[in-house]
Structures are given as C-alpha cells and as structure tokens.
Amino acid sequence: MEYAGGLAFISALWLLVLTAKGSDMSASEGHTDATTEVPWREYRENGLKRAQALGNRGPMRFDDDGVLARDILEAYRRTGFYVFTGVLSAAEIAELTAEFDAVLDNAPVQQDGDVDKHGRPVRFPGYYTLSQRDGTENGSDEPAIVGLVSHPLMMMDSALRTYGHPQILRMVASVNGADFVPFHESVFHKGAGEGPPTRWHQDGRTHWTDDGIALEQADGTGKTHGFNLSVSWSHCTPENCLWVVPGSHRRWRLANGGAFPPITERLAEAVPMTLEPGECGMVNRSSLHGAYPNRSAERRITMVIGFHKRTSAIGASTTNVHAFPRPGATKHITYSEDYVLRRARMIPLAIDARRQHFPEEAPYEYAGSYIGDGAWNEEARAQISREGEEYWQRDITL
Numbered sequence: 001m002e003y004a005g006g007l008a009f010i011s012a013l014w015l016l017v018l019t020a021k022g023s024d025m026s027a028s029e030g031h032t033d034a035t036t037e038v039p040w041r042e043y044r045e046n047g048l049k050r051a052q053a054l055g056n057r058g059p060m061r062f063d064d065d066g067v068l069a070r071d072i073l074e075a076y077r078r079t080g081f082y083v084f085t086g087v088l089s090a091a092e093i094a095e096l097t098a099e100f101d102a103v104l105d106n107a108p109v110q111q112d113g114d115v116d117k118h119g120r121p122v123r124f125p126g127y128y129t130l131s132q133r134d135g136t137e138n139g140s141d142e143p144a145i146v147g148l149v150s151h152p153l154m155m156m157d158s159a160l161r162t163y164g165h166p167q168i169l170r171m172v173a174s175v176n177g178a179d180f181v182p183f184h185e186s187v188f189h190k191g192a193g194e195g196p197p198t199r200w201h202q203d204g205r206t207h208w209t210d211d212g213i214a215l216e217q218a219d220g221t222g223k224t225h226g227f228n229l230s231v232s233w234s235h236c237t238p239e240n241c242l243w244v245v246p247g248s249h250r251r252w253r254l255a256n257g258g259a260f261p262p263i264t265e266r267l268a269e270a271v272p273m274t275l276e277p278g279e280c281g282m283v284n285r286s287s288l289h290g291a292y293p294n295r296s297a298e299r300r301i302t303m304v305i306g307f308h309k310r311t312s313a314i315g316a317s318t319t320n321v322h323a324f325p326r327p328g329a330t331k332h333i334t335y336s337e338d339y340v341l342r343r344a345r346m347i348p349l350a351i352d353a354r355r356q357h358f359p360e361e362a363p364y365e366y367a368g369s370y371i372g373d374g375a376w377n378e379e380a381r382a383q384i385s386r387e388g389e390e391y392w393q394r395d396i397t398l
C-alpha cells in the first residue's frame with residue numbers, strides 16, 4: 001500500500017487519484033483495452049482460471065503448535081499473496097460497514113474542506129483522499145468522491161477491534177514472528193461506477209539489493225517489506241478488486257532505472273484477488289499489484305492493515321510515506337527502537353478493545369514488547385488521537 005508521490009516511487013493511491021479521470025480504461029463487460037486488445041470478458045475469465053490454479057486460497061489452518069499450516073506459508077511465499085476465507089463474521093462486517101458509512105457521510109465536500117454535504121463539521125477533516133467526479137470542476141458544489149480514508153483505528157472502534165482479531169494475529173505471528181510490529185492502516189473505497197484505479201506498483205522500497213533482488217529469501221527469512229492484508233467488507237470482483245502478479249515479489253521493477261507499467265495496461269500474467277465479505281487477502285508488499293477503475297455496479301471496501309518483522313523495522317533507513325494524515329508527503333527516517341515500540345502499543349490496545357466487545361472470544365496473547373499502557377479506555381483513546389501525537393505519526397514504511 002503505497003500512495004505518496006515520492007521521488008523514485010509515486011504512490012498507488014496518489015496516482016490512483018491523479019490518473020482516475022485521465023484513464024479511459026473501463027473494467028466492464030465487452031470493453032476492449034487499447035493496449036492489449038483483449039476483450040475484458042476473456043481477460044477476466046482467464047485471470048480467474050489462473051487464480052484458481054495457484055493453490056493460495058482457503059481458510060486459516062494452524063498446526064498443533066499454533067503455527068499457520070506449512071502448505072499455506074509455502075503458497076504465500078511462492079506466489080506473493082494468499083486469500084483467507086471465512087475470517088470475519090457477518091455481524092462484525094455489519095458493524096464495520098455501519099461505522100464506515102457514517103465516516104463517508106461525514107466526508108468533506110472538497111479536499112481540505114471541513115464541512116460535509118449536510119453542512120456539519122467533519123470530525124476527521126485531514127484524513128480523506130478525494131477526487132473530483134467526472135465532469136465537475138474543482139470547487140464545484142458537487143461532493144467529490146472518497147477514494148481512501150487513512151488511519152481508521154482512530155475513527156472507528158470496529159476497525160480497532162478487527163485489528164485485534166485473534167485469528168488474524170496468530171497468522172501474522174506465523175509469518176513475521178511472535179514479536180511482529182505494525183505498519184499502517186487505511187480503508188480503500190472504490191465507489192460503484194466511479195472507483196478510481198490503483199496503478200501498478202510494488203510497495204517495498206527498502207530491503208532490496210542494488211540490483212533489485214529481494215533480501216527476503218524464498219523461505220521467508222531475511223529482511224522483508226511485510227504484507228498488506230486487505231480485510232474485505234464487500235464483494236471484491238475482477239471488475240473492482242486488486243489484481244496481483246504471482247511471483248513478482250522476488251525482483252524490484254524500479255531497480256536499474258526500471259518502471260511500473262501504466263494501469264491502462266492489462267498485464268497478461270496478473271490475476272484478480274477476488275474476496276467475499278469477511279475474507280482477507282494477504283499481499284507481500286513487494287508483489288506487483290494494482291486495480292482497474294471500478295465501473296461496475298458494486299462498490300469495493302477493503303481495510304488494509306499490515307505488519308512487519310520487528311528485525312526488518314528497527315534500524316532501517318528509508319523514505320516514510322505513511323506517517324501523515326493522508327498520502328502525499330514524505331520524510332527520510334531511521335526507525336529507532338523507541339519509535340517502533342511506541343507504535344507497537346496499538347496491538348495490545350486493539351486486543352483489549354476487542355476483548356471488551358467480544359468477551360466470549362479467547363483473545364490473542366501478544367508476545368512482543370511495546371512502550372505504553374495496553375489497556376483500552378477513554379484515556380488511551382485520548383492519547384492515541386492527541387493532536388501532534390497521534391499513533392500514526394509512527395507508521396512504518398519499509
């Protein structure tokens with residue numbers, strides 16, 4: 001998940017917004033793309049077939065020692081992504097959707113505005129990424145389209161609780177080690193008929209050799225860029241979902257002056273990562289991925305959360321594009337232990353928030369260390385959202 005317009009690397013979402021109106025590509029039945037001249041229907045069916053053959057989809061299964069089944073880890077490491085089915089309950093999805101719809105209803109009418117379409121003050125004015133509707137001018141009264149909401153853990157208790165989901169965190173520990181640490185969180189909203197594309201990109205920018213070979217080894221050891229977990233609250237179809245190029249996480253396309261293809265190009269080797277509500281798509285941040293503009297009748301909502309190996313984060317020097325209210329800014333940074341452990345506090349806070357809401361569920365026991373109090377209460381809520389000290393100020397781009 002990469003949005004900000006960095007120097008060598010321009011963000012997915014930022015460009016997504018910038019290219020949304022300029023793109024003439026439509027992921028709709030019968031359309032023929034100018035670049036590939038493959039009819040959408042054929043491209044979609046081929047993609048679905050190839051996705052099904054990858055063997056990287058199914059429920060979370062754990063061995064007796066609590067580690068994710070070996071064949072799941074193998075398939076994730078081979079293909080660079082994995083779809084977990086049946087993770088969130090319908091009741092949890094309903095809570096997420098209701099809270100998110102309230103966040104959308106309170107969106108600013110224009111980027112940088114602080115009033116919503118009802119004339120009410122926006123609660124979190126700096127956190128929305130908007131694009132203009134086709135055919136409207138900047139500054140028109142027509143509300144702009146919300147493409148992304150950044151830092152949902154601060155605005156939606158349901159999102160915080162999902163972040164503390166015990167199955168998800170057990171899975172994360174299997175991939176990143178028991179002392180895993182956070183990355184960043186946001187909600188992608190691809191509105192029906194008007195969802196902007198996400199351009200083809202690889203997120204990882206830090207742990208490559210000079211020639212663009214992944215420091216992450218085939219068996220998952222070595223420094224990694226972590227993964228983005230798209231937690232789906234909607235039907236993610238080939239028309240509106242993320243597409244991934246299997247196996248592309250081993251080599252960085254920007255190395256040696258390389259470039260990413262434009263999203264107007266239908267990559268023959270890409271496959272759609274379709275998701276039903278409650279399913280989760282884990283994508284290695286080094287995988288090449290993107291989404292075509294959503295011209296379908298169904299909106300797509302995915303909350304992207306992510307985690308890193310602690311050893312890949314502490315001491316890493318890189319360009320951070322996530323520790324800002326919304327995409328668009330960058331800063332050079334070396335992550336200290338203090339920075340990382342303060343951010344890691346969001347994990348026990350989320351677990352505690354979830355324990356209070358779902359008392360009958362066995363909570364995850366986080367084995368990593370963190371700085372701060374892990375009890376979720378009104379004081380903690382105030383601390384993580386205090387202006388200038390918000391928890392996301394320590395997001396960890398790698």
Ligand SMILES: O=C(O)CCC(=O)C(=O)O
Nearest residue numbers: 001012188198228242291
């Ligand atoms: O879901 C999308 O369209 C973009 C998500 C993304 O770029 C990511 O997960 O890295």
